[in-house]
Amino acid sequence: MRILLFTGKGGVGKTTVAAATAVRAAEAGMRTIVCSTDPAHSLADAFDVPLGDRPTAIDERLFGQQLNARVRFEEAWNDVRRASATTRRSGFTTRRALVISPSTRRSRTPSRRS
Numbered sequence: 001m002r003i004l005l006f007t008g009k010g011g012v013g014k015t016t017v018a019a020a021t022a023v024r025a026a027e028a029g030m031r032t033i034v035c036s037t038d039p040a041h042s043l044a045d046a047f048d049v050p051l052g053d054r055p056t057a058i059d060e061r062l063f064g065q066q067l068n069a070r071v072r073f074e075e076a077w078n079d080v081r082r083a084s085a086t087t088r089r090s091g092f093t094t095r096r097a098l099v100i101s102p103s104t105r106r107s108r109t110p111s112r113r114s
Contacts, residue, residue: 019046026062033063041066 004021006014015036022034033055036043043066044051047058051066058064 015042015046019043022062022064023059026059029061031061031063033065035065035067037067037069039069 004018006018006021008014015038018034018036022032025032034043036051041051043064047064049056049058049064051064053066053068053071055063055065
């Protein structure tokens with residue numbers, strides 16, 4: 001399996017390049033899924049196919065998915081709460097937040113209480 005991530009500032013062509021790459025991979029015989037978290041649904045526009053939060057067939061080997069960040073957050077929230085509770089019970093405290101955004105990815109390790 002190969003995962004390609006297309007990141008960058010708005011308006012630079014991430015969706016266009018991702019869609020073109022997905023088409024080429026599917027044409028080369030690879031089963032391919034292209035996903036987007038862009039709330040503007042421009043991936044659906046690029047393929048002229050309605051896409052939702054679950055994979056949708058675009059072609060024989062090509063699937064598209066428009067991920068709904070709010071739905072994914074709600075699905076994962078209990079896991080986040082459990083991890084936080086486990087961290088507190090084990091004597092660790094989080095002094096820095098885990099920050100993940102489309103343009104940056106930073107993680108800070110929790111420090112041990114003195």
